[in-house]
Amino acid sequence: MEASVALSPILLGISSNRTSYSHSRRHFKRKRALKVASDFSKIEVTNLSYKPPGTQQSILNDVNLSLREKRFGLIFGRSGSGKTTLLQILAGLAQPTCGSIVVQKYGFDSSPVEPPKTLLPEKVGIVFQFPERYFLADTVLEEITFGWPRQKADALLTEDLALNLQYAISSVGLKTISLDENPRALSGGYKRRLALAVQLVQMPDLLLLDEPLAGLDWKARADVVNLLKNIKKDLTILVVSHDLKELAPLVDKSWKMDLGGVLKEAPVPL
Numbered sequence: 001m002e003a004s005v006a007l008s009p010i011l012l013g014i015s016s017n018r019t020s021y022s023h024s025r026r027h028f029k030r031k032r033a034l035k036v037a038s039d040f041s042k043i044e045v046t047n048l049s050y051k052p053p054g055t056q057q058s059i060l061n062d063v064n065l066s067l068r069e070k071r072f073g074l075i076f077g078r079s080g081s082g083k084t085t086l087l088q089i090l091a092g093l094a095q096p097t098c099g100s101i102v103v104q105k106y107g108f109d110s111s112p113v114e115p116p117k118t119l120l121p122e123k124v125g126i127v128f129q130f131p132e133r134y135f136l137a138d139t140v141l142e143e144i145t146f147g148w149p150r151q152k153a154d155a156l157l158t159e160d161l162a163l164n165l166q167y168a169i170s171s172v173g174l175k176t177i178s179l180d181e182n183p184r185a186l187s188g189g190y191k192r193r194l195a196l197a198v199q200l201v202q203m204p205d206l207l208l209l210d211e212p213l214a215g216l217d218w219k220a221r222a223d224v225v226n227l228l229k230n231i232k233k234d235l236t237i238l239v240v241s242h243d244l245k246e247l248a249p250l251v252d253k254s255w256k257m258d259l260g261g262v263l264k265e266a267p268v269p270l
């Protein structure tokens with residue numbers, strides 16, 4: 001089965017024409033466009049610190065960061081400085097010791113238009129370093145739909161996911177791959193595409209990527225960079241990476257993490 005083929009059998013009887021790429025793309029865009037044109041939002045992290053339970057030393061110290069929607073942020077810095085830990089906290093995988101992580105909406109005059117909202121973990125997608133190591137399913141389709149709700153009561157949620165499916169597959173360039181393919185048999189670059197599709201289908205407000213180019217050959221690295229350039233048009237992306245040269249053209253805002261978990265806004269050093 002090719003990725004562009006109708007997916008209705010697994011999607012609670014949603015008619016095949018509703019899952020066409022153009023429909024799902026419009027659906028994705030419309031959901032994002034339901035707001036006043038000049039409004040914009042930012043992910044804002046304020047005075048965030050983190051000390052793992054049972055330890056004496058903080059890994060993150062008074063971290064402040066803000067990133068406007070549909071922007072590409074990059075965090076770089078020495079190994080062991082706390083970059084991955086920050087991503088894990090943003091994804092809701094660990095609770096900060098103090099500080100806040102919110103989504104703040106602003107009006108055309110750049111003043112807040114409503115109280116900030118907590119960034120919910122279900123609105124954050126994270127792709128770990130070497131995501132292919134965590135593939136669980138035996139086919140591409142099962143990998144993407146793994147964990148989707150199966151109960152009838154969740155039919156609307158599943159329908160939403162299904163409508164995003166073709167968009168996610170197309171935007172990561174997986175359309176030419178059979179959905180029956182074993183994820184482990186894909187090339188390195190295609191495994192990364194699949195890992196991105198798994199997250200994109202959830203339409204996250206924030207997409208976090210930990211070392212997205214690590215372990216790939218030069219061709220696959222260039223492919224993933226192009227892919228991120230494309231995804232950036234629709235999503236807010238925050239990346240942790242040592243591959244500064246290749247990612248620099250995409251970067252709208254960057255920070256350096258120093259040892260001790262201290263984050264400072266800084267240009268990408270090239």
Ligand SMILES: Nc1ncnc2c1ncn2[C@@H]1O[C@H](COP(=O)(O)OP(=O)(O)OP(=O)(O)O)[C@@H](O)[C@H]1O
Pocket residue numbers: 052055059077078079080081082083084085086
């Ligand atoms: N749960 C924990 N308990 C104690 N120490 C931890 C815990 N999690 C991470 N650390 C330590 O915190 C520091 C920061 O780790 P982290 O993986 O966030 O760094 P990093 O900047 O992402 O490094 P790299 O670039 O090598 O991936 C490391 O010294 C790590 O050993």
